[in-house]
Structures are given as structure tokens and as C-alpha cells.
Amino acid sequence: MLLEQLLTKVAVIGAAGKMGRGIALLLLQQMASLAAKTASNNYRLYLIDTNEIALFELKHYFQSELTRYAEKKINQLRRLYVDHPDLVSNSEIITAFVNNALQIIQLSTALIDSQHASLIFEAIAEDLSIKVAVLKACREVNRSDSYYFSNTSAIPIGILSHQAGLNDRLVGLHFYNPPAIQKLVEVVFLEDSASTIRQLTQELATLLEKKVVFSNDIPGFIGNGYLIREVITAFQMAKKLAKNKNIPLEQAIYLVNVVTQKLLIRPMGIFQLIDYVGIDICKNISNIMRTYLRDDQLHDELLEKMCEANRLGGQDQDGSQKDGFFHYQHHEINKVFSLQTNSYQPVLSATDVEAMLGGLPSEIPQWKMGKHQLQPYFKSLLQLDSLGAVAAKDFLFNLEQIGNTLLEQNVVEDIDSFDTVLKEGFHHLYGVAEIKSWIK
């Protein structure tokens, strides 16, 4: 297999970042398994980042994550190490695997240390000029037959490839956050992507146990093509709600979050999702999409204002949620940020929320219970005209429209791909196909 040969020397640029280290971990798991299988010490994973401190903390991260991985895969590892008479207990085998894996890593702040890599993964900031500069620099020091994978979630691969001089050697391989856990990857081939790199990408996705959805090379691809559009809708709805109901904007934001989580049966509401992704990241992505799609609708000043107020969301290194639109306590929303007072305010009480949302179906399914009871619930919801029901309906119709837009703009070949991203990437319980059946 071509991939197995090329996997001996791999580089991850931006390895100390949230996505970079997750991608690095996935690669390291496989490289370590191959090294054990072939009894080879020829494997090298070059982890490159400008943040030296974060880079050197990676070893602790990999140690604990690799141990967990090895514990899960112990049956497989026992077979891999069957010819090592000194490795008898699970403990000895896991320790050997982890130690051998850590030996594969080489940390560096210098791009030149990627020069021997056959496969180079880029996972740096969502900024065209920075990505181009880095990829160009890699190309200049690296082998001419290396292949490149960009984790960009919005920048057109064709533009990146052209400006970095990579021609057909760059593919978009967008992992979802966190890469080690999320099953979905978005793959973006260029029209002139050679069959070799296409095959390599497929093999890689299989090896990393990922589900692939193909996107055409349109800014935002499928995931952000959906997310940014729904975020804009959420902002507009919150502003309208604040004006019509004469409530502070932040409380309207909280209400819209409740609608999108509770009434649309999702794992988190739209504003909590923005916090999760990172408000600054959403802002960057919306700017990219607005620029390259030449669509001023793909932007809202709220993103700018939140960034100026330094309420950025995102996660800490340990995965805990940072404050953004909401302040979190023990993973629960505790307060909502007021731009007016530049402080966090208590959220509406459950009673007030209930009163404002109005009449709703008597039984509202919970997301964690799965698809059970969704159809009767939504059919009932769609017949109501309370504030909550109407808001939920608007989001459902909007979601259907987003799917149509992505089809019309040729981002996706079919609506199934869009639904796959919603379900596998965003963990929605339903997609446009189901919504259409409820509306009928």
C-alpha cells in the first residue's frame, strides 16, 4: 500500500494547536502501530510549531492519549507484540507501545525540519497569507514528491495550492473538532488532483477510521457553509426578538440558544456552538467566505463586537470551554454576555423562558435519547404558533434553504452529503431529508 510506505516520514505544521495536535495524535497512533508491526525504527513524525512551550507540552498530552488508545486496542497490541517474549502483561505491552510511539516524535520550531516528510499536514491559523507563506516555505525545503493536506475549513484549496505553488499536490482534508474523537472529515479535491493523491487520501481516511464526505472547492465547504449561514440567521433572529419583545439583546441571544438546543433537539444551541468553535474563528471564517463568495450577507457585526470585547470562546488546553457569549460553570451555561454593560448577566429564569416561548408540545424529546419520537414531536411543533414554535420553524426552514443553497452553489453534489455533515459533524439527529418529510 502506497500510504504505508509514505507514512514513515510525516510532518504536522501547527502541531501544538488544538487541531494540529489532534491530527498528530491520529497519525502517531497509526505510525506507532505500523512500527510495531514491522519492527522498524524508521518512522518519524515531525511536529512543528512556533509555540515552543506548547510544543514541548505535547509529550505529556501524547503520553496520556496514547495510553488510552493502547488500552482500548490492547487485543490488537497483544497480537502485534506476540513475538516479544519480554512483553507479557498488558501493562508491559502498553508501556512498550507508548514509549516506542514517543520515540517517533521529533519536535521543532523550524519548518526546515519537515524536509524529509513525504506527507505534510498543515493545521495553522485560518489565514490565507500565513498558510500560503508556510506551505510555500515547506515546498521550498521539501522533497518534490511530497503530498500536502490542509486542514482549512473555509479557504479554497485551489487558491492555496496556486499561491503556494503546490499545483496538484495539495488536498483539503478538514477534520472536525476534536480530530481524535470526531469521525467526519471533509475532503476537497481539485479538478486536477492526480489519482495518486486521491487514492492516498481515501486510504488515509480509512486508516484513521474516518467517514469521508466530499465537498467541492467552494469557500466554507459544507460544514462552514452551513454553520456561518445559520449563525447569521441566529444573530438576525436575536436582534429581531430583542426589538419586538423589548428585552436586552443578550437575553434574546439566550432565548435563541434555548430554541435551537431544546426545541430543535440538538446537543447544543447555536450560540453555545459558536462559543465551542471560537468566536474569533467564526469571524475569520465568515470574512473568508464573504470575501471569496462576494456575499456581504455572510457577516454580522456581532462577531466583530464580541472579538473587540475579547470574548472569544474556544477551549483551554485541557478541553474546558472558555467564556464567549456565555459564561460556563461545570460545563453549564451560567450567564450571558452583555455588550452594553461589558459584563456577564444572569440568564432568564426557566419560568421566564417558558413564558416567553409560549405553547409547545407537551413532550419534548431529549437529544441524548436519539431519534425516538422526533416525527410526532416535530409534526406537533410545526402546527403551533407560539413564539418558540415559530422560531423553531424558522430555523428548520432556514436549514432546508441552506441545504438548497449549498446544492445550487455546487458545494455538495447531493443533499445526502449535507445531511451527513449535519449528523456526523454536528451531531444533529436529523437532516433536510427528515425536515422535508415533516413539513409535507
Place this chain on the structure above:
Amino acid sequence: MRKNVYIGAGYNTIFFGSGRKEFSPNKPMPPFEQYLLETAKNSCNQINNPQIDEGFIGSFMSAQFIKQANLPGFLPFMIPSLRGKACTGIEGACGTGGRAIAMGMRSILSDVSDVVFVSGFEMQNTMKAIYGADLLAGAAYYRKERKQGEAFFFPGLFSERAGAYYQKYGYENSRKAMAHWYEQAIINARKNPHAQEYHNQSSDLYSLGMKSPNPENFVPHLNPYDCSKVSDGASSLILMSEEGRLRSGLNKDQLVEIIAFGEAEEDITLPPSDLLELSTTKLAVEKALKQANLTLDQIGVLEIHDCFSITAILAFEALGFVQKGKGCDFILEGNASLLGKIPTNLSGGLIGFGHPTGATGVRQMVDLWQQLTGIAPNQAKLRTPYGMMVSMGGNDKTVTAFIVKRA
């Protein structure tokens, strides 16, 4: 036997681990000292002015699980009046409890002691099960067997037995019996507040038991529901001679008498001669029945060592309740249920109550004592005054069978 040996008191702590609603691997857990003190205090409180002559404490792998050896030193900690007296540690893998009781009996039978405290405990939640599996593999011939064994070593050994059983007698019926055994274990455990599975609210236990084994994640022929749990816990009981009984001020209606015991050890370096038979168990039970001068149909209540559901099937065959290959039907017909011909493992057994390896044998005897004196949480209506238990260590290597009678 040359003199009476009674059980006058006994106590099982909660058997703690996953399944209990208060359990979380990330929260601090009760230390072993707490279990030891609790079981000792509650056993001794059942006797007026207990005067204990000697103590036994059993544990399989405390030296590894909690880095604690020299366990006899904990007996005076548990019962201060044991300071300055004979205290002994016992180990026989999962059959430790049975060996500890047998040793206690020997002290009484040889006139060395009149009142003997027997305890067993284990703390297995000190590490993840994947690492605990290595320690538990010490119940087999580690140096020769571990390397080739499954990641989960003991489930792997009994998976091999299950695979052989499926091949000879068919998978479907076997799987149904194993699912039924699991279901019954949990139903019984739900009746005992100290059982590890007491809080189990699963609505379709049988379906869980019917899940196909997943060799990639576990072992080839067993699913996780076929297996006893990883547990922390302690059990104890007080043995006494007739003189000890009088000294302790106990009436006979509070007691059971151990009227027979059969002990059998097999060479640990040898593989089982027949994967489809628990031959050492069979031998131990035959000895006990012979000593008691009883037949199986005179046994009214049973405690078997169901470390795995396949072990339960094989046990019924080895004990002689049914012929080989018919253990599944025996279980499926409800013979081992509360209302069945031979009510078995009425507090859930190893699968339902839990299996802190050093404690289990003692726990089984405490359960029998409670059943025969009418104080069990899941009390059966017993058709005879006799009960039997089998305590097994390793892959049918270290076996002690006891027959008890309402005194």
C-alpha cells in the same frame, strides 16, 4: 466430623464497583481498612461478649492491588482482642474464602480453638480492569500461560471453555442459558442492598445477555454480561464449636452447622484435562456429599462460583444435578431460580453480587447461613434444611465444597 462446627454470625459489606450508583472511578473510594472494620464489627456485634480465639484473613492479591502484605497483622486491627493470638493469612486465588473457612474449621476440629473469626476481602478498583487482569492472571500458571492469553486473561480462559461447549452442544441454546443466568443474577441482586448490581435498572436484561461476543474488543466466546464484576468488598463469619456456642450465648436457631467439606487441589501447571468438565469441583463435591452422607436432591439451597456464566452451566453438570451437556436446559427450565428445584445464588452470585476475589467464598457461606436461618434479603422457601456451596480458585484448581445444615 469429630465435632460440631457452627456458624454463628456473618456479615457481607457492600461489594463496590461499577454498577453501584455511588461508584465513580474519578472519585475517592472507601479504603480497605473501612471494609475490614465494617465486616468485623458487624459480625462480632451479632454475638454477646465475643471471645475470639483465633483469626483468619483471606485475600488473593492485596500485595499487588493495594501493595499490602502481612495481612494477619490486620486481624488485631479488626478485632482488638486478637492481639497476642494466632492470626493467619490465607490465599487460594478466587477460592481463598473457601480455604480460609476450611482452615478455620481445622482449628476447631483439632481442638485448638472454640471461636474462630474468618474473613476475606479484596480491593480491585485500585486500577483499571485492563491492568487488574494481569494481576488476576496470577491465579493461573502465569509464567507459562500469560503471554499467550487474552488481554482479559481469565475471561479468556473461560471463553475457551465456552467455545468448546458451543462446539459440542450448540451455540444458540448455550447463549440463551447464559443470558438467562445473567438475568437471574441481576434479578436476585436487586433484592440485596449490598449487591454490586443492586441499582441495576436495565429493563431488558435478557437482551443484554444475548449480545454476541466481540473478539476484537473482549474475548472470543463471552460478552461482558457473562462475567463477574471487578469489586471491592469484605466478608466475615464466626465459626464455633459447641463450647464456643455456649460461651457466645447463642441459641441453635441462629446457627447453621457445617456438616461436611470436600477439598480438592489440581496441579496448576497442567491444562484442564477436559474443557467441558470442572473435574476438581466434581471431586470436591463428591467428597463433601460422601462425608455428609447425603444425595444432591437433599440439598435445598446452593451457592456456586459463577465467575462466568459458562462456569455456572459447567458447575451444575459437575455437581451432578444434570448430565454433561444438559446444564443449559437445567438453567433455562428455571431450576436454579428462587422458586426452582434448587434455588441458587440468591443474592446474585459473583455476577450479580460482585466478586472481590478474597471475599467471595466467605460471602457465599454468609449467604447460606442467612438462607438457612431465615434472615436472607431474598429468602427462599427451603424444602430441606441443607445447603451447599462451592468455592473455586483459578481454572478449577483450588476447590472447597461445604455442606451446611440448619442447626
